[in-house]
Amino acid sequence: MSEGIDEVDRPVMPTGEKGDLFSKFDGLIEQRRALLSAGMEDPFGLVMQRVLSPTVAVCNGRETILLGTYNYMGMTFDPDVIAAGKEALDDFGAGTTGSRVLNGTYAGHKAVEQALKDFYAMDHAMVFATGYQANLGIISTIAGKGDYIVLDIDSHASIWDGCKLGDAEVVPFRHNDIEAMEKRLKRIPEGAGKLVILEGVYSMLGDIAPLTEMIAIAKANGAMVLVDEAHSMGFIGPNGRGVAEDQGVLDQVDFVIGTFSKSVGTVGGFCVSNHPKFEIMRLVCRPYVFTASLPPSVVATAATSIRKLMHGSNKRAHLWENSRTLHKGLREMGFKLGTETPQSAIISVIMPDLERGAAMWEALLHEGLYVNLARPPATPAGMTLLRCSLCAEHTAEQVQTILGMFQCAGAKVGAI
Amino acid sequence: MDRAATAARIAEVIEPFNKKAVTIDDSTSFAGDLEWDSLTVMDFVAAIEDEFDIIITMNQQAEIETYGQLIDSVVNLQG
Numbered sequence: 001m002s003e004g005i006d007e008v009d010r011p012v013m014p015t016g017e018k019g020d021l022f023s024k025f026d027g028l029i030e031q032r033r034a035l036l037s038a039g040m041e042d043p044f045g046l047v048m049q050r051v052l053s054p055t056v057a058v059c060n061g062r063e064t065i066l067l068g069t070y071n072y073m074g075m076t077f078d079p080d081v082i083a084a085g086k087e088a089l090d091d092f093g094a095g096t097t098g099s100r101v102l103n104g105t106y107a108g109h110k111a112v113e114q115a116l117k118d119f120y121a122m123d124h125a126m127v128f129a130t131g132y133q134a135n136l137g138i139i140s141t142i143a144g145k146g147d148y149i150v151l152d153i154d155s156h157a158s159i160w161d162g163c164k165l166g167d168a169e170v171v172p173f174r175h176n177d178i179e180a181m182e183k184r185l186k187r188i189p190e191g192a193g194k195l196v197i198l199e200g201v202y203s204m205l206g207d208i209a210p211l212t213e214m215i216a217i218a219k220a221n222g223a224m225v226l227v228d229e230a231h232s233m234g235f236i237g238p239n240g241r242g243v244a245e246d247q248g249v250l251d252q253v254d255f256v257i258g259t260f261s262k263s264v265g266t267v268g269g270f271c272v273s274n275h276p277k278f279e280i281m282r283l284v285c286r287p288y289v290f291t292a293s294l295p296p297s298v299v300a301t302a303a304t305s306i307r308k309l310m311h312g313s314n315k316r317a318h319l320w321e322n323s324r325t326l327h328k329g330l331r332e333m334g335f336k337l338g339t340e341t342p343q344s345a346i347i348s349v350i351m352p353d354l355e356r357g358a359a360m361w362e363a364l365l366h367e368g369l370y371v372n373l374a375r376p377p378a379t380p381a382g383m384t385l386l387r388c389s390l391c392a393e394h395t396a397e398q399v400q401t402i403l404g405m406f407q408c409a410g411a412k413v414g415a416i
Numbered sequence: 417m418d419r420a421a422t423a424a425r426i427a428e429v430i431e432p433f434n435k436k437a438v439t440i441d442d443s444t445s446f447a448g449d450l451e452w453d454s455l456t457v458m459d460f461v462a463a464i465e466d467e468f469d470i471i472i473t474m475n476q477q478a479e480i481e482t483y484g485q486l487i488d489s490v491v492n493l494q495g
Contacts, residue, residue: 010454148473153458170474172458180462188473214430 005206009157009378011164041362043373053077054265059370063244067388067402068372070346073234073315074393075265075305084304085266085297092296100127101282103295112303116272119306120241120256124278127270128298129291130258132158133231134269137287139226139254140166147193150218152176154202154380156228162249168195175202175380178213184223194223200243201231204379204387205338206346208232212247219252221406226255231344234263235307235316235392263309266301268294285382315392319345322390322399329403333416338385348374349386349406356415357384361383363409422461423487429467430483432458442484458476468494 036042041060050058054074055066075081088108098104109127116125116217128134139162147168151159154175163170171188173180181196188194196218198209211227219223229242237245244250254275260268271281280290282288294302320342327342330349338348351357354375361373364386372387379385394402410416417425427440433456434440438449439487446452452460461472464486470493480486 171471172474174458182467184471187465187469199436377454382453
């Protein structure tokens, strides 16, 4: 599931009265009005006036520790990454003004794809403008009319939208439920094409998928497997290749989808694969063809960052330490968390309802801490969550400061 | 299985999901009358799928608005 805020990940068409096409949004408009008229700071209107480092920014006029930015490896201010970006900006200009298949492939685009191939030790890599477009493009192109997609109900919005765009038959199963997935795979008509879509880390609760079991079942039933590793790249698995690598099944994954906007620290999306025919995707994948390619500075920062992430084991270890410390500390204070153990760099605090969740979010902001407020319908089971994502650049002292802020804010709003 | 027998089994499956004890007939609408949230819809669809050993894809679900249409679809899907 996504960082989406007001929209459920699965596409739903709201219904409204005839005439004004906006009347379908009246319910949401009213809910927001009620929340803001109570004097609440808009959780979805935060402005970062200055960004001081991967972990500190000036938000709404206050110096704030960032604990909700998915900047897992803190690469946004890495000096080598910034230098590479500046150099590319000078040498290649601000943008490509063209599609990858026309005038938009520069040396930098080939270099970042080579960096991805080296990072994942895979044969093919294809870069998209965003992670959203990577899922949209790959899924809609490989699974078309008459094919079946079997996917986890908590999948990210970009996965659902890819399913819809491609016109395949869509069969969801209960989150991380191995048996439910297997039953559905076995009922698919003989001879139909099958794609199983999983995520390494699910970003709402920060839990990981049992990929070993699920991929074995997918393969036994003749399905191809796509795994979205957006929230694991750089720090899960011996080489930071993600949950599939960590569980020893990366060689069974047909397509890995990832993003540059989390651990890599810039923007962009990608797919890596060993499929022998993969390169044809460059000609048939519409969200790849019919849009301009990433700016030269962006691909230069991405390539530099990816190559540095290959040697990031010390930073990785510190990130895990931070995750464990925050998880343990919040539990001991009495907060209810999304996972029993820290499974990723996302620690999700489950709030009893939207009112107290919003109050707690605001109290934390006043303490000087930014986390994500996630609320229904974007969340599973109607939960209100305060989602915390840790960074390898958070110092041990910062994590203690963060815990102190949770203690104060929690006491203030009666959440603990 | 004929329509009557299918309808009888669906009636049993829907029982625990019908928490508001809405009186259900063929014209009962899932969105309008039963007011289920998306999680309940998923669990109910899964229960029907398991009961009849069929798949009702999301694409097919979009076409099913009423209880009567569900029964017809399940009859058809059983072949």
